[in-house]
Amino acid sequence: xxxxxxxxxxxxxxxxxxxxxxxxxxxxxxxxxxxxxxxxxxxxxxxxxxxxxxxxxxxxxxxxxxxxxxxxxxxxxxxxxxxxxxxxxxxxxxxxxxxxxxxxxxxxxxxxxxxxxxxxxxxxxxxxxxxxxxxxxxxxxxxxxxxxxxxxxxxxxxxxxxxxxxxxxxxxxxxxxxxxxxxxxxxxxxxxxxxxxxxxxxxxxxxxxxxxxxxxxxxxxxxxxxxxxxxxxxxxxxxxxxxxxxxxxxxxxxxxxxxxxxxxxxxxxxxxxxxxxxxxxxxxxxxxxxxxxxxxxxxxxxxxxxxxxxxxxxxxxxxxxxxxxxxxxxxxxxxxxxxxxxxxxxxxxxxxxxxx
Amino acid sequence: xxxxxxxxxxxxxxxxxxxxxxxxxxxxxxxxxxxxxxxxxxxxxxxxxxxxxxxxxxxxxxxxxxxxxxxxxxxxxxxxxxxxxxxxxxxxxxxxxxxxxxxxxxxxxxxxxxxxxxxxxxxxxxxxxxxxxxxxxxxxxxxxxxxxxxxxxxxxxxxxxxxxxxxxxxxxxxxxxxxxxxxxxxxxxxxxxxxxxxxxxxxxxxxxxxxxxxxxxxxxxxxxxxxxxxxxxxxxxxxxxxxxxxxxxxxxxxxxxxxxxxxxxxxxxxxxxxxxxxxxxxxxxxxxxxxxxxxxxxxxxxxxxxxxxxxxxxxxxxxxxxxxxxxxxxxxxxxxxxxxxxxxxxxxxxxxxxxxxxxxxxxxxxxxxxxxxxxxxxxxxxxxxxxxxxxxxxxxxxxxxxxxxxxxxxxxxxxxxxxxxxxxxxxxxxxxxxxxxxxxxxxxxxxxxxxxxxxxxxxxxxxxxxxxxxxxxxxxxxxxxxxxxxxxxxxxxxxxxxxxxxx
Numbered sequence: 001x002x003x004x005x006x007x008x009x010x011x012x013x014x015x016x017x018x019x020x021x022x023x024x025x026x027x028x029x030x031x032x033x034x035x036x037x038x039x040x041x042x043x044x045x046x047x048x049x050x051x052x053x054x055x056x057x058x059x060x061x062x063x064x065x066x067x068x069x070x071x072x073x074x075x076x077x078x079x080x081x082x083x084x085x086x087x088x089x090x091x092x093x094x095x096x097x098x099x100x101x102x103x104x105x106x107x108x109x110x111x112x113x114x115x116x117x118x119x120x121x122x123x124x125x126x127x128x129x130x131x132x133x134x135x136x137x138x139x140x141x142x143x144x145x146x147x148x149x150x151x152x153x154x155x156x157x158x159x160x161x162x163x164x165x166x167x168x169x170x171x172x173x174x175x176x177x178x179x180x181x182x183x184x185x186x187x188x189x190x191x192x193x194x195x196x197x198x199x200x201x202x203x204x205x206x207x208x209x210x211x212x213x214x215x216x217x218x219x220x221x222x223x224x225x226x227x228x229x230x231x232x233x234x235x236x237x238x239x240x241x242x243x244x245x246x247x248x249x250x251x252x253x254x255x256x257x258x259x260x261x262x263x264x265x266x267x268x269x270x271x272x273x274x275x276x277x278x279x280x281x282x283x284x285x286x287x288x289x290x291x292x293x294x295x296x297x298x299x300x301x302x303x304x305x306x307x308x309x310x311x312x313x314x315x316x317x318x319x320x321x322x323x324x325x326x327x328x329x330x331x332x333x334x335x336x337x338x339x340x341x342x343x344x345x346x347x348x349x350x351x352x353x354x355x356x
Numbered sequence: 357x358x359x360x361x362x363x364x365x366x367x368x369x370x371x372x373x374x375x376x377x378x379x380x381x382x383x384x385x386x387x388x389x390x391x392x393x394x395x396x397x398x399x400x401x402x403x404x405x406x407x408x409x410x411x412x413x414x415x416x417x418x419x420x421x422x423x424x425x426x427x428x429x430x431x432x433x434x435x436x437x438x439x440x441x442x443x444x445x446x447x448x449x450x451x452x453x454x455x456x457x458x459x460x461x462x463x464x465x466x467x468x469x470x471x472x473x474x475x476x477x478x479x480x481x482x483x484x485x486x487x488x489x490x491x492x493x494x495x496x497x498x499x500x501x502x503x504x505x506x507x508x509x510x511x512x513x514x515x516x517x518x519x520x521x522x523x524x525x526x527x528x529x530x531x532x533x534x535x536x537x538x539x540x541x542x543x544x545x546x547x548x549x550x551x552x553x554x555x556x557x558x559x560x561x562x563x564x565x566x567x568x569x570x571x572x573x574x575x576x577x578x579x580x581x582x583x584x585x586x587x588x589x590x591x592x593x594x595x596x597x598x599x600x601x602x603x604x605x606x607x608x609x610x611x612x613x614x615x616x617x618x619x620x621x622x623x624x625x626x627x628x629x630x631x632x633x634x635x636x637x638x639x640x641x642x643x644x645x646x647x648x649x650x651x652x653x654x655x656x657x658x659x660x661x662x663x664x665x666x667x668x669x670x671x672x673x674x675x676x677x678x679x680x681x682x683x684x685x686x687x688x689x690x691x692x693x694x695x696x697x698x699x700x701x702x703x704x705x706x707x708x709x710x711x712x713x714x715x716x717x718x719x720x721x722x723x724x725x726x727x728x729x730x731x732x733x734x735x736x737x738x739x740x741x742x743x744x745x746x747x748x749x750x751x752x753x754x755x756x757x758x759x760x761x762x763x764x765x766x767x768x769x770x771x772x773x774x775x776x777x778x779x780x781x782x783x784x785x786x787x788x789x790x791x792x793x794x795x796x797x798x799x800x801x802x803x804x805x806x807x808x809x810x811x812x813x814x815x816x817x818x819x820x821x822x823x824x825x826x827x828x829x830x831x832x833x834x835x836x837x838x839x840x841x842x843x844x845x846x847x848x849x850x851x852x853x854x855x856x857x858x859x
Contacts, residue, residue, distance in 0.1 A: 003557070007557060
């Protein structure tokens with residue numbers, strides 16, 4: 001009996017220690033790239049979203065959910081992550097449908113240009129934050145590069161064990177609670193860096209999207225159809241990477257074939273009111289705060305045109321949450337404005353960093 | 357599927373679970389399936405080599421057994437036969453058995469020699485993709501040992517093909533030994549003992565200890581060895597000395613780590629395997645060292661090569677000739693020394709068909725012969741200085757043996773025999789201490805944190821060798837944590853295969 005007790009104690013101590021060490025050694029994404037924290041942050045505001053916006057940096061930096069809320073009463077969340085691939089969008093969407101019952105899903109089509117996993121770092125930033133489930137495992141199966149150990153997505157210690165050499169104060173500070181990074185999945189940048197002359201994009205030998213990309217786009221469409229969700233395709237505004245006419249045509253054809261809405265912001269820049277000298281913070285790759293608010297206003301108008309998205313501004317269940325979001329958003333915008341005024345650059349990019 | 361890979365650990369856990377769920381009499385069947393499955397992971401074609409060893413040994417073993425049984429039965433039936441007729445019958449039967457044994461050995465060692473030659477880099481131009489079947493030396497030697505013992509009547513042949521297949525392919529030992537003897541391993545291999553927490557715990561502890569040595573220490577030190585020997589011209593003098601010392605520690609942790617895992621896995625299933633190491637770096641001299649290092653290989657060569665050569669008919673004739681022409685003393689030494697040279701030559705070849713391994717074997721033989729020749733001198737020295745005994749002198753002997761064996765082991769890490777000798781000579785002719793001090797240790801592939809982790813790991817291994825009592829379970833819990841945190845594995849690392857897997 002004594003031996004069994006010793007063995008059980010040893011196993012329990014080992015498991016508890018490993019859990020604690022995993023928490024300690026996992027990257028906290030409290031310094032750039034903070035985008036790694038986005039996937040995990042979704043669960044804090046799940047269950048209230050009528051619109052889910054899924055995709056890469058073209059959504060989480062280009063669309064302001066606060067504008068959608070303030071102007072249209074849309075309760076939305078951007079389930080975005082860096083270089084989110086099509087199959088990753090699919091699994092994130094499928095998982096999100098366990099927590100939310102959205103009326104509309106908006107998906108950023110830029111990911112169609114990738115047909116294979118690209119980089120481990122992006123995989124990690126997208127998948128690590130997912131809660132453990134068969135969907136997470138399926139996402140790992142679809143995304144892992146050959147050199148990656150898939151099981152390390154389930155037991156992150158296997159991947160991050162060597163971080164003991166580079167632990168910072170933040171790793172200890174945020175062992176059990178993580179700082180808030182985004183507002184409803186949106187990453188704010190208030191600074192501006194106007195676009196210079198964009199060289200003509202190189203011509204490609206083949207513009208056809210890959211089979212895997214098409215497969216998962218179709219799966220997303222079918223999933224939305226099955227769940228009675230309006231599926232909307234979006235090409236967010238950006239000057240780079242290039243969105244070729246050939247790409248655009250394939251998506252337009254697909255949308256027409258399945259009777260889906262496809263909004264290409266690049267074709268409606270004037271209607272949006274975009275100024276590439278003041279509405280981008282990195283020369284046209286991503287929008288800044290003013291650009292993302294313009295883009296959200298334009299998108300909100302499109303989305304609400306069909307009248308199937310409720311205006312939640314008078315629903316106390318929603319206003320409570322969105323008041324908090326608005327406060328955080330305004331505080332971050334004010335902080336960034338002050339930093340721009342005093343230091344000439346933005347330092348604070350996540351909500352959790354705002355000086356109290 | 358390396359021992360250090362996650363699929364192997366999953367495979368092991370699953371095997372253990374099913375092993376204890378199955379009824380005892382069926383457990384060895386699971387082990388056979390697991391062993392063949394494990395080996396098939398290294399390539400289905402490799403299974404053909406193993407199948408050849410199993411089938412040829414099975415056929416030869418059973419025939420030899422049948423012949424032995426026939427002999428016994430015939431002689432029992434014909435007790436009144438004249439002595440000469442009995443002797444003639446025995447000799448005729450023995451010839452039949454010998455023919456089977458020699459044929460099986462020629463075939464198996466022929467295949468082994470062929471695959472070793474095919475794996476040579478010089479042949480690489482012809483067979484570009486050829487990879488030597490994993491652990492072929494180990495399972496061939498183990499099975500040939502079994503066959504020789506059947507021939508000698510040490511134990512009966514295993515005429516259950518599946519059981520012989522398990523003995524040959526037993527997965528924990530298939531890739532790097534120990535080279536267990538059939539009579540020893542078979543006692544527990546087919547038995548399927550009941551679960552005992554104590555026995556299981558001991559096995560699990562040993563596995564953990566093995567992983568600690570391999571992943572925390574050996575794989576780190578091997579990074580340094582790789583740097584030091586990758587461009588030997590840049591790391592001469594004291595760096596060479598450092599290189600052979602670090603390699604000694606790395607090889608020890610790598611090989612004993614692997615053997616700990618192997619023996620530990622066996623123990624978790626109640627299967628006892630022979631020990632392969634006995635604190636080898638506490639050896640007082642080279643004889644002592646080879647009684648403590650890779651013990652099962654040493655005893656294999658001693659039992660199946662050294663002794664048979666020593667007592668072979670031509671050797672007896674040579675002894676007689678020496679006695680007549682050179683005197684008693686020489687006559688006693690010549691067969692032993694020739695057998696020593698042949699045995700170590702074969703041991704060198706066993707490690708690999710290269711001049712470096714041959715030189716390594718010959719170097720061992722020469723040191724052994726020289727030590728024996730110098731025995732009278734040592735005795736005189738101790739008579740003259742009787743106080744030169746005790747712990748202080750033992751420590752001197754231990755350090756001397758460690759350095760000597762480290763020098764011999766240099767053939768394992770430097771390219772070419774002449775190249776190795778030249779590299780070793782730089783320790784004496786251009787030690788360059790200033791360059792060594794200026795370069796430091798952090799330029800050798802490990803950063804300060806890595807060096808501290810390796811040094812701390814080594815300190816734990818050394819300290820543990822002085823502890824005789826079984827540590828509490830919580831110590832092993834801490835070791836598991838240490839392995840997972842400080843181990844060299846995962847993306848960004850290239851966890852090395854066990855060094856002895858390549859033999």
